[in-house]
Amino acid sequence: MTRYFEIEQRDGAARIGKLLLSSELLTPCILNTAELGNFESPGPVVDAGSFWGTKSQAELEARVNRIREKAGNGTLILLPHQAYPPAIPAESVGKEKTFTSINSEKPENEGPTGSLLRKGRKFEKTDLYVIEGAGNLENNARRFLKTVIDLKSQIPPDTALYAPNLALPENIAMLAYLGIDILDDTRAEIAAYSDIYLTAAGSFYLDSLTEFPCRCRVCAATRPAEVRKLSKIERSKLISAHNRDALEAELSLVREKIRAGALREYVEGQCRVRPWLTALLRLGDFEYSYLEERVPAFRQNQLLADTSEALSRIEVVRFAQRVQERYTPPDLDILLLLPCAARKPYSTSQSHQKFILALGKYRKFIHEVILTSPLGIVPRELELTYPASHYDTAVTGHWDEEEKAWVSGCLEAYLSKYRYKAVVAHVEGAYREICERVASKLGIEIVYTARESLVSMEALSNLKNTVESLCTAENFSKKSLNAEEGKRIS
Ligand SMILES: [Zn+2]
Incomplete structure (x- = not known):
């Protein structure tokens, strides 16, 4: 002292x-x-x-x-x-x-x-x-x-x-x-x-x-x-x-x-x-x-992830670890994988608004998880937390191998721990590549609902129809998200 x-x-x-x-x-x-x-x-x-x-x-x-x-x-x-x-x-x-x-x-x-x-x-x-x-x-x-x-x-x-x-x-x-x-x-x-x-x-x-x-x-x-x-x-x-x-x-x-x-x-x-x-x-x-014991758990300012080292940044690694170790997903049978959006929180972006509209009344039966670099995976319930709602990154449409490997790793770890009856992915490009990699590694089936544009009429109605047919299937148990309040990352 x-x-x-x-x-x-x-x-x-x-x-x-x-x-x-x-x-x-x-x-x-x-x-x-x-x-x-x-x-x-x-x-x-x-x-x-x-x-x-x-x-x-x-x-x-x-x-x-x-x-x-x-x-x-x-x-x-x-x-x-x-x-x-x-x-x-x-x-x-x-x-x-x-x-x-x-x-x-x-x-x-x-x-x-x-x-x-x-x-x-x-x-x-x-x-x-x-x-x-x-x-x-x-x-x-x-x-x-x-x-x-x-x-x-x-x-x-x-x-x-x-x-x-x-x-x-x-x-x-x-x-x-x-x-x-x-x-x-x-x-x-x-x-x-x-x-x-x-x-x-x-x-x-x-x-x-x-x-x-x-x-x-x-x-x-x-x-x-x-x-x-x-x-x-x-x-x-x-x-x-x-x-x-x-x-x-x-x-x-x-x-x-x-x-x-x-x-x-x-x-x-x-x-x-x-x-x-x-x-x-x-x-x-x-x-x-x-560094971890010194880096704050929350900041008010933006987190800029514009370099390859952003993938190993404490806030990013800590978020991914906490999703794996502390987070419990809601008890739902259908997982929907979505791509990230530039606008945060994602649900306020134009593309996510369209996805949400397409899901309509079935949305409460579905667990939404967003794939993103550098955070890996962001369950919808956590999109308002730090740094999920605070990061920004350069978007070029090109993903390098390290990013793909990192996000695949996060998704693979998550899907190894939590199994769903059905996994739907409304993704394209590198996101789809990541999903395909994980699916073949874990031997699970993923239903893809889009080919090129995610927000085309065709893709959105495909998403709607896929979700509808899953939710109206005979063996589908109607567990909804509302029953799962309170399960949050600690
Ligand atoms: Zn000088």
């Missing part, structure tokens, strides 16, 4: 918080590395230094106490540390120096602190934790993700997590999405001094630019050709100012996306800038439990 960090809003593992220090820091935030080393007039966060080098324990201890005396409890002190690259195995890091505690005899010394965190190692209780060697994990999606998840499971949920030496405008969204609260400008500064111009869409060498794709004060006032004529030091100062602006602008956008509950959609697009970021998105979905 920390008094110095407060979380205000969440979107999945990402969160907006504030560090309650001499000046309040809104997180996710970017620390200025130059200010981190300023012991004389300390800012809100100060790094007391490393044991690497010549400093002794006593010297560093004296420094910490000096900073605390000078700055009071408004400054968070990153305690002296001895970091190793993550490639060095834990057993080889035996004799490292650790800084246990500051002089806590004086009550004014009980201010906020941060400490270095290494997987599997004992750690001090502090208000902020620094991922050891985070910068070395760039481009290693598997290892980075594992490190973040392991460390998150060790530290209290209300403490801040800092990934140093990693932030670039292109990766801030993904780092925040995975649960990182604090970043710094190290990489952006190094880039500036190497003539590398940063944007959220990737980095550019100054030499390769004809115009600046940014309208910050620096970029609006000059052009790349002019900047190239400047001395190295002047050039670097200008690029540094832009890089810093680019970080802050992206950070603001990410915080807005968190507030809007739309960070996932943004990350699905933004991660294409670099392969390791795309890998993080995909691998993150495999870590179902880490």
